[in-house]
Amino acid sequence: MRSRSVGKDPESGDHGCPAVWVGEDTKELAIQGVTADSDTVSRTVRDSPLPAHESVVRLPQRMIPLLREALDGAEPE
Numbered sequence: 001m002r003s004r005s006v007g008k009d010p011e012s013g014d015h016g017c018p019a020v021w022v023g024e025d026t027k028e029l030a031i032q033g034v035t036a037d038s039d040t041v042s043r044t045v046r047d048s049p050l051p052a053h054e055s056v057v058r059l060p061q062r063m064i065p066l067l068r069e070a071l072d073g074a075e076p077e
Contacts, residue, residue, distance in 0.1 A: 001026055006070040009063055018059045020070045027074040031067075033057030 001023045008019035021030040036044070036056035044056050059067070 001028060001030065003030060004073070006073065007066045009060060011060075011062065018057075018063050020063070020066045022070045022073040027076075029070050029074060031057060031059065033059045 002025055003021040003023050006020040006022055009017045012018065017032070018034065019032040022028070023030070034057060036058050040058065041050065041056050044050070050056065
């Protein structure tokens with residue numbers, strides 16, 4: 001997927017950080033976040049099964065503006 005970086009968590013410093021990308025051709029989103037803890041996963045699987053090839057990640061609230069920008073970039077033209 002050719003992608004455009006929308007941004008990363010500005011408070012993350014130089015180590016691993018939540019980040020968001022939007023595919024230039026596919027308009028799919030790619031999201032990097034903290035792997036969800038087992039309590040979070042056990043709550044989410046009640047609503048949606050979690051197959052082995054998927055994962056649940058957590059993003060801080062301050063990432064909402066970046067997610068909105070990525071979603072706007074993924075809108076059909």
